[in-house]
Amino acid sequence: MSYVNDMVVEFQNRPKCSTSQKSKHSNITRLVFDEHQSDILEIAAIDIARLGGPQMPGAQLTAKCCAKEITATFNNEQLEIARGFATGRLPLVIFEGMIGIKDDTIPQALPALSDLEKEFDCLRLASRNQILLHLVGHQAFAYDIDNNGQITRLVGNFKGGGETKIENESEIENVELSSHSGLALGAHTEAPYHCAIRAVDNHSPAPSALILSARWNPLNEPTSIIPMIQVIENIGKEGCLALTLKVFKFSRSDSFVSGKGEGADGVSILEFDNNGNFALRYNSYRFSLCEDAPVSAEIAFELLKQEIALSDIVGVSLQPNNAVVINNTTALHCRDVIKDNRRLLVRLFGYSENAQPIVLSDDPLIVQG
Numbered sequence: 001m002s003y004v005n006d007m008v009v010e011f012q013n014r015p016k017c018s019t020s021q022k023s024k025h026s027n028i029t030r031l032v033f034d035e036h037q038s039d040i041l042e043i044a045a046i047d048i049a050r051l052g053g054p055q056m057p058g059a060q061l062t063a064k065c066c067a068k069e070i071t072a073t074f075n076n077e078q079l080e081i082a083r084g085f086a087t088g089r090l091p092l093v094i095f096e097g098m099i100g101i102k103d104d105t106i107p108q109a110l111p112a113l114s115d116l117e118k119e120f121d122c123l124r125l126a127s128r129n130q131i132l133l134h135l136v137g138h139q140a141f142a143y144d145i146d147n148n149g150q151i152t153r154l155v156g157n158f159k160g161g162g163e164t165k166i167e168n169e170s171e172i173e174n175v176e177l178s179s180h181s182g183l184a185l186g187a188h189t190e191a192p193y194h195c196a197i198r199a200v201d202n203h204s205p206a207p208s209a210l211i212l213s214a215r216w217n218p219l220n221e222p223t224s225i226i227p228m229i230q231v232i233e234n235i236g237k238e239g240c241l242a243l244t245l246k247v248f249k250f251s252r253s254d255s256f257v258s259g260k261g262e263g264a265d266g267v268s269i270l271e272f273d274n275n276g277n278f279a280l281r282y283n284s285y286r287f288s289l290c291e292d293a294p295v296s297a298e299i300a301f302e303l304l305k306q307e308i309a310l311s312d313i314v315g316v317s318l319q320p321n322n323a324v325v326i327n328n329t330t331a332l333h334c335r336d337v338i339k340d341n342r343r344l345l346v347r348l349f350g351y352s353e354n355a356q357p358i359v360l361s362d363d364p365l366i367v368q369g
Contacts, residue, residue: 028314029090031081031135033097037070041131042099048127049120054140054151054348057363059130067134085209086137086352088277091227091331092314092324095132100321106216109167110342113158113180117150121320122215125346126152129211129323136325138209138350143192143369144360151364155212155345157182162338177285179347182338186284187226187308189328190349192369193250193287194264196271196279196329197354204357204367206281207349210333211325214318215344222315223324223345226332228280231307232270235300240278242300243270247293250286265290269304279329284308308332318345325350 033041044066048059074082084090101121116122130140130151142151160166161175162182175181190210194203212223232240249265269287271279282304289301316324326333328349351357351365358368 028094029081029084029092030094030096031078033070033095034073035097037073038098040066040070040073041128044131045124045128048130049123053123053126054130055142055364059127060139060363060365063127063130063140064134066131070131070135082136085325085327088327088330088352091229091327092225092316093136094316095323095325096321098128098321098323100319101215104216104320106218106342108342110156110158110344113154113156116154116156116215116344117152122152122154122344122346125213125215125320126348129213129346129348132323132325133209133211133348133350136209138325138352139365140348141207141351141357141365141367142349143204144366145369146191149366151348153179153347153349154215155179155347156343157338157341162341164339164341166341179345182341184337185335187332187334188283188285189281189332191250191283191286193267193281193283196281197273198356199358199368202358202368204369205351205355207328208352208355209325209328209350211323211348211350212318213323213346214320215346217318217340217343217345219340219343220317220319221336221339221343222317224334224336225314225316225324225326226308226311226334227314228278228311228330228332231304231311232278232280234307235303238296239300239303240270240272242294242296243304244268244272245294245297247290247297248287248301249290250283250288269301280332281329282332284334 044062048062051059081093085093133140140151142149147153157166159175159181160169175183177183190207192203192206194200195205197205199205246266246268248267248269251263269282289298360366360368
């Protein structure tokens with residue numbers, strides 16, 4: 001291991017390219033809606049919520065039509081931002097200027113998940129997220145083996161692990177590492193990790209994007225995002241080449257339906273297309289090296305972890321009047337341990353037009369995981 005550490009130090013000491021001098025928050029892009037645009041968005045989100053939310057047949061078409069109507073009102077700056085995310089040039093976009101929830105009272109404790117999944121304002125925020133995905137060239141979907149095939153995932157401390165214990169937490173033996181716990185989650189892209197763009201061996205690719213808003217966030221606890229463009233540049237050509245080798249493995253996600261899904265050996269962390277664009281699959285608490293991995297991969301893997309640890313983090317404090325969409329192939333996200341157990345986020349996955357999943361249902365879009 002000392003040889004590997006020496007090589008990592010050697011890589012770190014090599015001259016960096018000039019692009020490494022970016023400002024700390026150069027990756028933050030905000031798309032701010034005007035009053036007319038936010039009204040159109042709100043009316044359509046309410047209509048979809050009244051249907052039953054993003055899961056219902058017809059919701060996707062309504063979301064797409066609304067996005068088309070709003071796009072027709074965009075100024076040049078807004079159009080450039082939307083296109084920038086749709087084409088993969090932007091690692092994240094923060095949406096602002098949206099209508100929040102009026103006269104909302106934060107509950108004393110987080111209600112039951114089964115009640116929240118039917119709550120109108122949760123459905124409204126999920127429906128709005130579905131429209132926002134279409135605005136940036138993505139379509140909401142769900143995996144058959146994840147989140148019980150539901151397009152909307154409510155992210156909150158339902159299973160323990162937060163700074164303050166929840167009711168009956170002492171009865172929970174092992175708190176799962178998932179968005180339904182309060183545990184800190186290290187830097188990761190969203191599972192599954194078999195492939196990034198095209199289906200491989202009966203596995204659909206990872207999400208192209210995820211979008212988050214908040215139902216409640218009393219302490220403004222941030223969602224942390226790490227744009228990876230600079231990290232990839234810092235690793236260098238040799239390191240990146242080693243990360244494309246299929247010599248890594250990952251463990252099974254705790255969010256998969258019981259008895260479904262699996263870990264895998266022999267996967268890569270990076271993919272590159274013919275234009276030099278990269279797609280990343282990584283999870284700091286699930287990825288490791290295969291036993292037969294070459295030293296070059298071991299060095300690159302250690303360097304990747306160190307560069308991530310040194311990276312600038314974009315912190316986004318979500319509320320009902322904003323949202324953030326994250327490119328799941330060019331950015332990682334993470335969070336600290338949950339401090340206020342009433343924090344509740346509303347999340348959807350999205351596929352870009354380039355994604356080639358194994359489709360099980362078109363409306364709603366459900367794919368094989």
